[in-house]
Amino acid sequence: MTELEVIKRVLNGEKKLYEIIVRRFNPYLYKVGRAYNYNHEDTQDLMQETFIDAYKSLIQFEGRANFKTWIVRIMLNNCYRKKEKLSFKNEIMQDVNDDSKPLFANTNNDTGKIIQNRELAHIIEDALGKIPLDYQMTFSLREINGMNVSETANLLNISEANVKTRLNRAKTMLRNEIEKKYSAQELFEFNLIYCDIIVENVMKKINEL
Structure with missing residues (x-):
């Protein structure tokens, strides 16, 4: 239903x-x-x-x-x-295209085969927790929960351009440690x-x- x-x-x-x-x-x-x-x-x-x-x-x-x-x-x-x-405040707007490649290479959409590795989840969760909350939430909604730009902007009460800015900045902050190593779906699995x-x-x- x-x-x-x-x-x-x-x-x-x-x-x-x-x-x-x-x-x-x-x-x-x-x-x-x-x-x-x-x-x-x-x-x-x-x-x-x-x-x-x-x-x-x-x-x-x-x-x-x-x-x-x-x-x-x-x-x-x-x-x-x-x-x-x-904690969400106005930011300096920048023209950022939302065409950057995903931070995580998602090569397997079968949730039944997602790696259940607590140590791995802790490493990723810890890395995400080190970036500012504004960027954490934007990244979570877009990359982990699969919200589109419009939905994310609506939920966070910011513009779509700001969503793109935050997402790209969040990826930059995280990329050095975990780029392309794990899929977004491996984060915080319930x-x-x-x-x-x-x-x-x-x-x-x-x-x-």
Whole structure:
């Protein structure tokens, strides 16, 4: 089912179908939280909070925007509130073409074959954590979560030109250490063993509403 079909049925009383939304978007929200420098436990808490907030606001989702963008925005807002500040500021605009090659060479889209290497993930996560937060989030949304320029600009409240500028700068900052060694999908993978935990916690809270 599409997200719109699931939402319609959930709003019509089939609460249990919200599990589809949770399972479908767990990996995206996890990557956002980790890219924002929250640890695993805090990220899971933020994910649960986001899914509950999204459930409460489902009636407001009209389908004009992409659901992925909509729910990621809620996650970002929760991350911002936890930090108690907004760190995205106006930058000097530059004309930068978004035609640079990807930082990571993605040669295998089969997620079932993604390398599960904790040491590798730590190295990449640590490198990304050393660059300014503005660039971390732009890189995460574009390269890791697969958002396009327009969606990223909308989520971060900046212009599309600024998205291109930040992304290219982020790649430059990271390239010396990890250029072409690993795929973007290897970053912050949300292990399926955690998925059931999130689903159980979210559905329990929803059933209490």
